[in-house]
Amino acid sequence: MNTLYYQSDDIIYALATPFQPSALAIIRVSGSGCKKRLSTGFTRADALISSPSHTLVYGKLFDIDTKEHIDEVVLSVFDEKRGYTGEESVEITCHGSLYGIETIFSLLKKLGMRSAQPGEFTFRAFRNGKVDLTQAEAVMEIVHSHSSRGHSLALHRLEGDLYRQMETLKGQVLDAMSSIEVQLDYAEDDFSDEILFPYDLIEKTLESVDSLIETYSVGRMYKDGAKIVIAGSTNAGKSTLFNLLMKSERSIVSDIHGTTRDFIEGEGVIGSVPVVLYDTAGLRSSSDLIEAEGIRRSRNLMMSAHVIILLVDADDDLSQLQEHKELLEDPRCIVVYNKCDIAQKAVSPDVISISAKKGEGFARLERAVIEKIKKDMSADRGDSLIIESARQRDELVRARTALSNSIRMAQEEIPLDLIAVEVQEALDALGTLTGEVTSADILENIFSGFCVGK
């Protein structure tokens, strides 16, 4: 983060809703004295200044130079310590035309405010003790999250489920640490109980940490989108399907790369899941060197895909299925028969048939894709606890490494004081996520759990 900016107490503003045309938009303003500052460009200045926290003030914003009205707005007022940042703040609910939003921005600039740095609102909330680190990260992800489902996952974390899960794990490691430390802090004869190394506890924790790490790819998928690759023989109609999928929802097609690449890529939303769609080069062995390179890249892409749609020309199914035999075995693969409108053969009800040209069979394909994504992500986990930030993943991996080291060392009969270093490392890693464990906490745990002392 840019601490140079972060140190200041400037009044900052930022658009809280996506920068895209919509009925309404919200602009957030935060900083001591922002009510007064804003009132100079607001028709009901007194009403704004005297309004108590958590009230709405209706009025019009006007250009302070030309006195021209800019927009009809509703201001949500928050006093110091009450709002999201913990500072005095105002949320401007305005009309959502891009031009309107830009005009309000220039007004705010004229009033001496500045546009917030990425994450600066959250930093202020963090600085004012309004959110802890886990929450701060979740908020950042709400901002960046592409879809409504991603949004609710982030909300889930704010409510502290992940926090609680990690607290539980930390508690287990703390118990393990205590049963090691009690042997280090009390001599053999002061503490004669043979505990040695708490294998069960550590192994149990290791398992939970492992499965939490597993969820990381899922979290990523919601943030970055599920990778869907359309594969199939040339002329199976892949590009048509690609175009249709991109259009089928009100998707944001941010980037469609040119045909100089070997595949075409686009972002969209299927169901509620953000997806990145790839239209690959036709898969067939080729003697043409350039085309062979394209095919090699397509195969790489498929390796990392969450879902592969194998598009088969209904007229030529046998030979094409033969050609992609290995894909048929892949659990990520959905076989889709195209051109079912012109196909002569009856298509089996087990496979999905569509007409890419006419747009038939689409709803079914979407459902199938969502099913596949969900299957891929849930992997038998009933809950939706998911880690989403690389930092959380890294700390959990650090904990995992340390815990498995400790088990290995115990098996090698390495002295406890060295094993303790590893368990401490795991405790630190989990502590970084939910709050530090001090040596006083460990001693506290020892005194309450063990009969020690002569």
Added chain:
Amino acid sequence: MDYDAIVIGAGHAGIEASLALARLGKKTLMITQNLDAIGRLSCNPAVGGLAKGNIVREIDALGGEMAHLIDHTMIQYRVLNKRRGPAVQAPRAQADKFSYHRLAKETLENQQNLYIFQDTVVDIVIDAKSSSITAVKTERGHEISAPVVVLTTGTFMEGKIFIGDYMAVSGRLGEPAAIGLGTALRKKGFSVDRLKTGTPARVRGSSIDFSKMELQMGDENMLPFSFDYDQINRPSLPCYIAFTNENTHRIITDNIHRSPLYSGQIVGKGPRYCPSIEDKVVRFPDRERHQIFVEPEGIGTQEYYLNGLSSSLPEDVQRDYIHSIPGLEEAQIMRPAYAVEYDYLDPTDLFPSLESKIVSNLFIAGQTNGTSGYEEAGCQGLIAGINAARKLENEKPLILDRTEAYTGVLIDDLVTKGTKEPYRMFTSRAEYRLNLRHDSADQRLTPYAYSIGLQSQKAMDRLSRKVEQIDMVKTLLDTRKIGKKPISALLKQADTTLDTVADEVPELKSFDKSVLYQVELDIKYSGYIQRQERQVQRHLKMEKIVIPSDFDYDALDGLSSEAVEKFKAIRPKSLGQAGRISGVRNSDMAVLMVVLSKSDKVNNGSKKADTDN
């Protein structure tokens, strides 16, 4: 001024403080209530133990006396935790109580510049203008002046002992408390609270049936605590292990209501790490037995210490439960177990130099600061004595970091976090304990003592020889190979030791055992020591971000009000210390960090400008 310095108290803190001051050339007066109680081992007849043994060796490296005293008076020596790892191993010795006291007194008496006087300090005199101490007032009406004073009252300040419903105003059984000083300090604005501790009964050896107990011998090889000695020659006496049983526990449970702890007479908080027998029985009702260590109190005495049976139950109950223990059926109780409750001063009112924030030039050490244990008291006394002397010279105080000594950990914990129960050192309190092994205390600390003037050139020469030898052995092991691998690489394997390779490197025989021991550990632990070294560097980086003593926390936006209050009370010296204060949140640290790094840049900028000019 009558003296350069006054030390109040002649316990383990007072001894170190007085000797340090006198040895640094200060005309020092030690005032004690009872000359015959100098250096008394009030509780267990032993010195050292886990973490504590390391502290004794730190005291020695810093030019203190405790290691010498125990080396000359030990009657059993053991290295504890041999199986649990070198970083947590430590020496412990049983002491001959009488000889220990006598040698302490003799050492003080032989010390140049040191004056010893029996009286009781009841008040201190403060210069209102400078709010610094100028003199002490005694019970017999003396007013003695000195520019610095070290306060080490132990359990004597408003001390009360309890045995059942018996209560006496004493610091130890049969010894009157120091009355008035605690009250006087309260009036002067010191934050005073109560703590409690306890000691078990002493029984007569000739009435014990040792044949019913397990024998516990010391190590054959007795080693000195002090780095000044290569070897010692002392007798080794056995200790014994006995066990309580269901009958013992029943007697205690039936009479628990007669304990002053349960009736609420004692308000001070006791040490949870060293609970009384009634505590253990109540808290762990499922345990069938508890261990009791029967330890000799000395060579010329029949008194045995029943380690593990500290108690405040009435004497008839004590007699019954002691008699229920196999081997102690006929035991004659010579002194009963008792609890003692006493005043301690909130150590967060101290700077890391151990000087009071409330009254300047007053240094406070030992149990008065809420600690427990001879070793914990001794190291504080030494640091307080050193810093009192340095204050007289206008020198910067000696403040040891957490990374370099248990002493540093202890004082930092006390002044940063305070304590609500008697504070005892544990290895787990030290984040970097791999670096704080007892065998390396001289490398860590002797150079400090030398530069201060508490260690001789001789000690420094010996240290340099040791370091040289260590380097020589390391080079030898790096270059000598077995097969294709250097021996130093082989040593990293769990099953290879210097003993197993001794035949390949006959030269090793010419080196000291302590040198070989250290090299072996250094090599075996090198991966972890390096890893810890990185953490140490991170820690030191935070310690180096200094917070100016006049820093205005109120003017800082974004700090929680709780943090502002804590920061103003503790006045942390560094960002690192600020972060260790309990109740300080990450967000507070973020703010502080941002502001300090900003002002740091400004300062550096101006400094640079200065040199440019």
